[in-house]
Amino acid sequence: MKTGVLLVNLGTPAAPTAKAVNAFLSQFLHDYRVVDMPRALWCPLLHGIILPFRSPKVAKLYRSIWWPEGSPLMVVSRRQQRALHEAFIREGIDMPVALAMSYGEPSMATAWQELKAAGVGRVIILPLYPQYSVSTTASVFDSWARLMKAETCLPAFRFIHDYHEHSGYIQALADSVRDHWAEHGQADMLLLSYHGIPKRFQDKGDPYGQQCHRTSELVAEQLGLERHQWRTTFQSRFGREEWLKPYTDEAMKTLPGEGVKRLDVICPAFSADCLETLEEVAEQNKALFIKGGGEQYHYIEALNDRGSHIQMMLDLVCRELA
Numbered sequence: 001m002k003t004g005v006l007l008v009n010l011g012t013p014a015a016p017t018a019k020a021v022n023a024f025l026s027q028f029l030h031d032y033r034v035v036d037m038p039r040a041l042w043c044p045l046l047h048g049i050i051l052p053f054r055s056p057k058v059a060k061l062y063r064s065i066w067w068p069e070g071s072p073l074m075v076v077s078r079r080q081q082r083a084l085h086e087a088f089i090r091e092g093i094d095m096p097v098a099l100a101m102s103y104g105e106p107s108m109a110t111a112w113q114e115l116k117a118a119g120v121g122r123v124i125i126l127p128l129y130p131q132y133s134v135s136t137t138a139s140v141f142d143s144w145a146r147l148m149k150a151e152t153c154l155p156a157f158r159f160i161h162d163y164h165e166h167s168g169y170i171q172a173l174a175d176s177v178r179d180h181w182a183e184h185g186q187a188d189m190l191l192l193s194y195h196g197i198p199k200r201f202q203d204k205g206d207p208y209g210q211q212c213h214r215t216s217e218l219v220a221e222q223l224g225l226e227r228h229q230w231r232t233t234f235q236s237r238f239g240r241e242e243w244l245k246p247y248t249d250e251a252m253k254t255l256p257g258e259g260v261k262r263l264d265v266i267c268p269a270f271s272a273d274c275l276e277t278l279e280e281v282a283e284q285n286k287a288l289f290i291k292g293g294g295e296q297y298h299y300i301e302a303l304n305d306r307g308s309h310i311q312m313m314l315d316l317v318c319r320e321l322a
């Protein structure tokens with residue numbers, strides 16, 4: 001039976017316009033895995049305030065990072081899909097690779113049709129989230145399960161839960177930091193900034209925060225950093241409740257006062273650069289750090305279609321084939 005790979009990431013608006021951002025956010029923020037409030041309370045807030053006010057504001061941010069070929073997240077994801085397919089060809093393996101997004105296009109239904117058309121009867125689902133979270137990974141599983149309701153003969157499938165301590169992933173992160181140091185020199189501190197989640201999710205059993213801390217420890221160990229040379233923080237808060245701490249934006253304001261004048265920042269939870277890395281981390285946080293007395297700030301790009309990242313994906317898939 002032919003096997004195929006289904007790469008899945010979050011998704012992104014089709015255009016950097018208020019209308020497209022509204023459509024994307026509406027689908028995203030209606031997902032119970034992301035916002036678990038009763039709909040009678042959440043929908044009036046979402047439709048009455050969040051979507052009308054946030055969409056034009058966020059569209060402007062998307063315009064500031066949009067590439068000529070499209071949204072960075074989409075452009076990078078397509079490159080990853082192509083590179084993984086080519087890596088399999090080099091290994092002499094015929095392995096169709098499809099790309100799906102949890103929200104927006106290409107949907108999981110579109111990707112599954114592509115795999116079926118290629119004769120695939122066994123699927124390896126690889127959510128491109130190194131750390132498991134109910135808000136991301138579990139949502140990918142929900143989409144798959146919903147899609148499978150229409151199938152009479154289910155394909156065999158494997159679902160890759162997380163890869164937060166996979167040696168190839170840790171090595172790829174460490175290599176990307178070393179490459180950055182070779183070009184720019186080593187800063188006073190390496191900050192590992194992860195997308196946050198509400199603390200309440202962690203209290204209910206989401207292992208995301210613990211997995212982020214583990215990734216940081218392994219990267220720091222691989223780089224031979226001493227404890228005062230690295231730190232873990234959480235970014236991209238949404239809403240008013242408490243999220244995982246410490247917060248990245250608060251660290252930007254306090255680190256210069258602690259003597260950290262030169263800062264390198266890496267975002268290991270993002271397998272592809274996107275709004276949250278290119279705008280929030282590379283631009284907004286840099287401004288906060290410099291305003292707080294920092295002197296030099298470098299954002300180290302996501303693993304994207306780096307060779308070692310693609311090799312790690314190949315390894316993750318091959319493990320499931322064994």
Ligand SMILES: C=CC1=C(C)c2cc3[nH]c(cc4nc(cc5[nH]c(cc1n2)c(C)c5CCC(=O)O)C(CCC(=O)O)=C4C)c(C)c3C=C
Nearest residue numbers: 010011012013034058073133135195197238269274275276
């Ligand atoms: C590690 C990956 C991610 C986790 C965990 C995650 C949780 C999470 N996110 C929101 C709300 C928003 N996230 C937004 C953008 C966004 N989030 C991720 C990844 C994770 N999110 C990515 C890759 C992106 C960027 C997409 C792009 O187009 O570039 C947004 C949209 C932008 C904005 O309005 O600020 C929202 C909203 C919640 C509520 C949540 C956990 C509950």
Ligand SMILES: [Fe+2]
Nearest residue numbers: 030043046047
């Ligand atoms: Fe609604």
Ligand SMILES: [Fe+2]
Nearest residue numbers: 010195236276
């Ligand atoms: Fe997010």
